[in-house]
Amino acid sequence: MNLRDFLEEYGAELMSLAVKRYRPMHIPWRETDAPERKHLRELKRHLKGKQQDAAIALARGFRSGRRGLILCGEMGTGKTIISLAVAHLIGARRTLVMCPPHLVRKWMREAEITLPRVKTVNINGPDLENLLALKCAPEPEIPEIYVLGRERAKLHYHTRTATARGLDDGTQMRPACPRCGLTFRNGLPRNERCPQCGEILRTPDLSRGPRRYAKAEFIKRYLRGVFDLFIADEVHELKGHHTAQGIAMGAIASACRHCLALTGTLMGGYASNLLAIFWRLFPEKMTGQGFSFHQPREFLNTYGTLERIIELDREGERRRVFRVFERPGVSPTILTDFLLDRTVFISLEDVTDALPPFTEEIRWVEMDPEMAAIYHDLKSALTRRVRKALDE
Structure with a gap:
C-alpha cells in the first residue's frame, strides 16, 4: 500500500486522532461565525477562500503566547495580505517588515490598499532618522508599518x-x-x-x-519592545547559520514581541535549512528540546541525514579519523515536534474558488523577416559545424 492509498483509507481516522491530541486553535468548518471574521471585514480588501482561516489561526497562535510562527504558502496564495490581516487582528500598533530590497515599495503599497487606517514608513534609506525618532515616540494613533530591505538591515560599519x-x-x-x-x-x-x-x-x-550602522543592530539595542510584530519575508533566504542577513533577522526578532516568517519553500531538503530559522523564531522551543545553539550536530543527528565515512587500515580495523557529511533527508518527526503547532500551510488549491477564470491558449507568431534571416543563418552554420565534427 502506497502513501496515497494509505491516506485515502485511514485519512479520516488520522485527522480525528490529530484533532483530539493537538487541539487545533481554529477549526474552519466549525467556526464559520468566528468573531475574528467581523474584524477582517474592516479591511479594504477582503481575504478570499482559506486566507481568512490562515489569518485567524496565526492570530490565535500569537494570542496563546507563541512568539514565533511560520506561514508557508505557494506563490500567489496571498501571504502578504494574510500577514497584514494578522497585524490587524492582533492589534499591532507598530509592525516592522524585512523583505528583499526590490519588494520594499510593494509592501508599502499592499499595506496602504489593505489596512483601513495605516501609516507606512520606508526605512530602507541610508540614514537612521526614522529609527532615532522612535526612541522617544509616543504610542501611535493609527497603526504604522515600517518596511526595511534586508541589505540595509545587515550592513554595519x-x-x-x-x-x-x-x-x-x-x-x-x-x-x-x-x-x-x-x-x-x-x-x-x-x-x-x-x-x-x-x-x-x-x-x-x-x-x-x-x-554606517546596521539597522538590525540599532533595533536590537535601542528599540526593544517598540515593534509589536516583525514580518520576515522570504525567510528561506535567511537560513544561513552565520550569514549577515540571517543574523540581522535574529537580532530584529529578539527585539519584537511577535515574529511571523513568510516563505514558499520552507524546507530545501536538508535539516540544516531549518536549524537557524528555528533558533531565531522560537529559541525557547529549541532549548526545551535539549538542543544547544553552538552544537548543531545534535539537531542534525535527530532530524537530519548524516553520512559517516570511516577510514580503515589495511587489516580492516577501525581508525579514529572519520568524516561526516550531511545528505538530503529530513525526519518526519520534525513536523510534530516543531511545525505542527507553529506553522500554517496554504496552497493554491485553498484559494482557487476565489481566483478569476483561467484558460490557456497557444498562438503561433511569425518571426520578423530580419530575425528569421539571422536565425536561419545561425541554424545553417551550426548544422555545418556539427556535420563536420561528426565526420572527423
Missing part, C-alpha cells in the same frame, strides 16, 4: 581589534586588554571580551568607510 600591547612574562609583546592590561597568549577570546574585566576588544575602524 567596519571594526578593528581594540587591544593594547603588553609584555608577557617580560619577554614577548602580546595583545592586551586596554582597561586591565591582561595579556592574551592564544589570541583573543571568541566573544571578543576580556575575561577579567569584561571590556569589549573591538572598536569602529574610522579609517575605512562607509560609516
Whole structure:
C-alpha cells in the first residue's frame, strides 16, 4: 500500500486522532461565525477562500503566547495580505517588515490598499532618522508599518581589534586588554571580551568607510519592545547559520514581541535549512528540546541525514579519523515536534474558488523577416559545424 492509498483509507481516522491530541486553535468548518471574521471585514480588501482561516489561526497562535510562527504558502496564495490581516487582528500598533530590497515599495503599497487606517514608513534609506525618532515616540494613533530591505538591515560599519600591547612574562609583546592590561597568549577570546574585566576588544575602524550602522543592530539595542510584530519575508533566504542577513533577522526578532516568517519553500531538503530559522523564531522551543545553539550536530543527528565515512587500515580495523557529511533527508518527526503547532500551510488549491477564470491558449507568431534571416543563418552554420565534427 502506497502513501496515497494509505491516506485515502485511514485519512479520516488520522485527522480525528490529530484533532483530539493537538487541539487545533481554529477549526474552519466549525467556526464559520468566528468573531475574528467581523474584524477582517474592516479591511479594504477582503481575504478570499482559506486566507481568512490562515489569518485567524496565526492570530490565535500569537494570542496563546507563541512568539514565533511560520506561514508557508505557494506563490500567489496571498501571504502578504494574510500577514497584514494578522497585524490587524492582533492589534499591532507598530509592525516592522524585512523583505528583499526590490519588494520594499510593494509592501508599502499592499499595506496602504489593505489596512483601513495605516501609516507606512520606508526605512530602507541610508540614514537612521526614522529609527532615532522612535526612541522617544509616543504610542501611535493609527497603526504604522515600517518596511526595511534586508541589505540595509545587515550592513554595519567596519571594526578593528581594540587591544593594547603588553609584555608577557617580560619577554614577548602580546595583545592586551586596554582597561586591565591582561595579556592574551592564544589570541583573543571568541566573544571578543576580556575575561577579567569584561571590556569589549573591538572598536569602529574610522579609517575605512562607509560609516554606517546596521539597522538590525540599532533595533536590537535601542528599540526593544517598540515593534509589536516583525514580518520576515522570504525567510528561506535567511537560513544561513552565520550569514549577515540571517543574523540581522535574529537580532530584529529578539527585539519584537511577535515574529511571523513568510516563505514558499520552507524546507530545501536538508535539516540544516531549518536549524537557524528555528533558533531565531522560537529559541525557547529549541532549548526545551535539549538542543544547544553552538552544537548543531545534535539537531542534525535527530532530524537530519548524516553520512559517516570511516577510514580503515589495511587489516580492516577501525581508525579514529572519520568524516561526516550531511545528505538530503529530513525526519518526519520534525513536523510534530516543531511545525505542527507553529506553522500554517496554504496552497493554491485553498484559494482557487476565489481566483478569476483561467484558460490557456497557444498562438503561433511569425518571426520578423530580419530575425528569421539571422536565425536561419545561425541554424545553417551550426548544422555545418556539427556535420563536420561528426565526420572527423
